[in-house]
Each structure stands twice: as C-alpha cells, then as structure tokens.
Amino acid sequence: MKETYVLGVSMNRFGKYQEKSLKELAYDPIWEAIRESNIDPHDIDIAFVGNAYAGILQGQESIRGQGIMREAGITGIPIINVENACASGSTAFQLAHQTVAAGQAKLALVVGVEKLFCGDTPTSLKALATSTDVAIEGQMGMVFSGIYAMRFRSHMEKYGITHEQLAQVAAKNHFHGSLNPHSQYQKARSVEEILASRMIADPITLLMCCPLGDGAAACLIGDREMAQRMGKRPVRIASSVLGSFDISGRQSLSIANRVAKKAYQQAGISAADVQVAEVHDAVAPIELYLYEELGFCEAGASGRMMDERATWFDGRLPVNTSGGLTAKGHPAGATGIAQVAEIAWQMRGEAGKRQMPKHPDIGLTENGGGNMAGETAVVAVTILHGE
Numbered sequence: 001m002k003e004t005y006v007l008g009v010s011m012n013r014f015g016k017y018q019e020k021s022l023k024e025l026a027y028d029p030i031w032e033a034i035r036e037s038n039i040d041p042h043d044i045d046i047a048f049v050g051n052a053y054a055g056i057l058q059g060q061e062s063i064r065g066q067g068i069m070r071e072a073g074i075t076g077i078p079i080i081n082v083e084n085a086c087a088s089g090s091t092a093f094q095l096a097h098q099t100v101a102a103g104q105a106k107l108a109l110v111v112g113v114e115k116l117f118c119g120d121t122p123t124s125l126k127a128l129a130t131s132t133d134v135a136i137e138g139q140m141g142m143v144f145s146g147i148y149a150m151r152f153r154s155h156m157e158k159y160g161i162t163h164e165q166l167a168q169v170a171a172k173n174h175f176h177g178s179l180n181p182h183s184q185y186q187k188a189r190s191v192e193e194i195l196a197s198r199m200i201a202d203p204i205t206l207l208m209c210c211p212l213g214d215g216a217a218a219c220l221i222g223d224r225e226m227a228q229r230m231g232k233r234p235v236r237i238a239s240s241v242l243g244s245f246d247i248s249g250r251q252s253l254s255i256a257n258r259v260a261k262k263a264y265q266q267a268g269i270s271a272a273d274v275q276v277a278e279v280h281d282a283v284a285p286i287e288l289y290l291y292e293e294l295g296f297c298e299a300g301a302s303g304r305m306m307d308e309r310a311t312w313f314d315g316r317l318p319v320n321t322s323g324g325l326t327a328k329g330h331p332a333g334a335t336g337i338a339q340v341a342e343i344a345w346q347m348r349g350e351a352g353k354r355q356m357p358k359h360p361d362i363g364l365t366e367n368g369g370g371n372m373a374g375e376t377a378v379v380a381v382t383i384l385h386g387e
Contacts, residue, residue: 085369090336177327271295
C-alpha cells in the first residue's frame with residue numbers, strides 16, 4: 001500500500017443558506033482545495049462525494065455527486081456517491097484514501113455537502129430521524145437527543161459526572177467556535193448560560209446541542225510528492241478505519257472503542273500519542289463519553305478532564321478546537337471532512353486565534369452516524385501525522 005497525504009483542505013462557514021443549492025455550497029470549497037493543493041485539476045483521477053439527506057430534502061437521488069461536479073466543471077472522471085448517515089463525509093474520505101493507497105488513482109478529490117435547512121424544521125428533523133431502523137426505533141418515536149440522553153444518564157449515575165461538567169464541554173466548544181471564522185455559532189457561552197438554556201432531553205440543554213446547518217468541505221488526497229509540492233507541511237494519513245454496529249454478541253467493546261483500537265494499530269501509535277482530536281459531539285455530553293471510548297482517559301475520568309481544562313485549545317489534549325459540532329455546526333455530509341481540515345490547519349499552524357501553542361504531530365478525527373440497536377450505526381476514525 002502506498003502512503004497517502006492530505007493536500008489542500010477547505011470549507012465554507014457552516015450556517016443557514018436557504019438561497020444556495022447543494023451545488024453552489026460545494027463550488028467554492030472544491031476550488032479552494034484545488035488551488036491550495038497547487039495541482040492541475042485535470043490531474044484529478046476520481047471524486048468521492050458525501051451527502052446524507054438530499055434525497056429527502058432536495059429530491060435529488062442517485063447522481064448527487066455528478067450534479068455537484070458538473071457545477072464545479074469537473075467531469076469525465078469516476079464520481080462515487082457516498083451516503084452513510086452523518087459519517088458520509090468520513091466514509092468518502094476513507095474510500096478516497098484506500099483508492100490512492102491501493103494505486104488505483106494518484107489524486108482523489110473528496111467533497112462533503114449538506115443542506116439541512118429547507119424552510120420547515122420538522123421536515124429536516126424527520127429526515128435526520130431516518131438514520132435509524134425506521135421499522136424498529138422509528139416506530140418507537142426515537143429521536144437522537146433522546147437516544148443520547150438515555151445513553152449518557154446511566155453513565156453519569158455510574159461515575160458521578162455532573163451537569164456542570166457537561167456544561168463545561170459546551171462552554172469550551174462555544175469558546176473555540178467564537179475563534180473560528182468557519183463556525184456557525186461564534187459567540188462564547190458561559191456554563192451558567194448553558195445550564196439555564198431550555199431542556200431538550202435531560203440532562204441535555206439547548207446550548208449543548210449542535211444546530212441544523214448547511215455547508216460543504218473538500219480536500220484532495222495524493223502522494224508525498226504532491227504534498228511536498230504544496231509548499232506546506234505534509235500531513236500523512238496514518239490510518240483511516242470504518243466500522244459498523246455489532247449485535248452478534250461476540251464484541252464486548254463499543255463501536256467507537258473497536259474502531260479506534262484498529263486505527264491506532266494501523267497507525268502504529270497508542271491513544272496516549274494523540275495530541276489533538278476532533279470528535280462527534282452531536283450533543284456535548286457524548287464528547288465526554290468519547291474521551292473514554294477513544295482511550296484518552298480511563299472509564300469515568302472524563303469529567304475530571306473538564307475540571308482540569310485538559311481539552312481546551314491550550315490544554316494538554318485539545319479536543320474540538322474548531323468548536324466541534326456543538327458550535328461549528330453539523331451539515332451531516334460535510335462534517336467528517338471539516339474535521340480533517342481542522343486537524344490539518346492545526347498541524348500547519350493555520351488555525352488562527354484557536355491555534356494550539358505547539359503545532360501537533362499526531363491528530364485524530366472520530367465521526368459517527370445513525371443509530372442501530374442502541375449503538376451508533378457507523379463510526380469512522382482517522383489518524384493524521386504531520387511530517
């Protein structure tokens with residue numbers, strides 16, 4: 001297998017763009033990533049386009065990627081449509097990495113785009129709710145905030161994690177988001193404000209939840225020569241692993257833990273080597289759960305990490321320096337690629353006011369999607385190495 005590298009990365013500010021189509025949202029990030037990569041766009045061999053909900057919300061099925069690439073003026077190459085719930089972008093990234101690593105292409109374009117605002121919030125929420133088994137969880141009226149709340153309440157009771165520690169996660173991410181020009185929410189929030197905001201599903205309040213959002217992100221994946229040609233720090237893809245839920249009874253570990261262990265093994269590192277991470281905090285409490293599942297701390301110790309401010313951008317292990325889903329936003333198909341962009345920017349010293357004091361060498365992204373049998377349906381973990 002060949003080594004693969006993240007070349008140019010780009011995203012627009014996530015937010016509400018009712019006047020823009022999917023094609024228009026994706027256009028600028030695609031071309032900004034191409035320009036940053038310092039490549040001839042005619043050298044792109046293949047494109048992978050991640051999107052989850054355009055079939056329901058925009059009525060475009062089957063050839064979404066072809067339509068987006070047509071608008072960008074990139075045609076005549078294989079264009080692969082990738083739909084995998086909120087991990088659609090990460091899945092597109094993983095497939096592009098595998099394609100280049102296997103020598104089937106030298107240069108791959110990865111695009112993630114989503115348009116969740118459609119002028120009717122219930123319709124948008126109904127679309128998101130289809131990322132469960134609609135014949136089972138769907139018939140129970142399950143929604144993701146309720147699923148997350150039930151999952152985390154037992155964790156709080158078992159380990160003594162407090163509501164204040166949950167609010168600290170959201171406060172951290174809103175502060176990081178206030179420093180990020182790409183963030184949908186750019187206002188810092190206090191712990192008190194977060195706790196006082198409307199209760200959504202106990203213990204989750206409104207300011208602990210990610211918003212609906214529109215947006216796009218893009219990156220190119222190539223070889224080391226292309227990475228060096230950019231004139232920026234090369235960022236190697238040390239591993240990119242995708243996994244799905246397991247109800248066979250053979251697995252005692254959570255999906256996030258299983259996929260992370262495999263990613264660490266493939267990258268030749270341990271969790272202790274990670275210096276920065278972007279994780280799927282669709283609601284802030286899940287970030288604490290992920291600290292433990294990804295091996296950043298032992299079971300039950302995630303609340304203590306918040307008390308120590310360990311995961312702020314100037315802490316010992318910054319997490320969600322972008323603002324995370326809570327503040328940066330979560331246009332589902334774009335999220336996984338936006339996570340990669342944030343890690344690359346941190347490694348290259350391009351993160352602006354939220355830049356870590358020391359440029360990290362090893363970063364991780366974790367992106368989940370959907371719910372199946374009480375577990376996340378799909379999880380992607382990627383390890384990046386700055387050289």
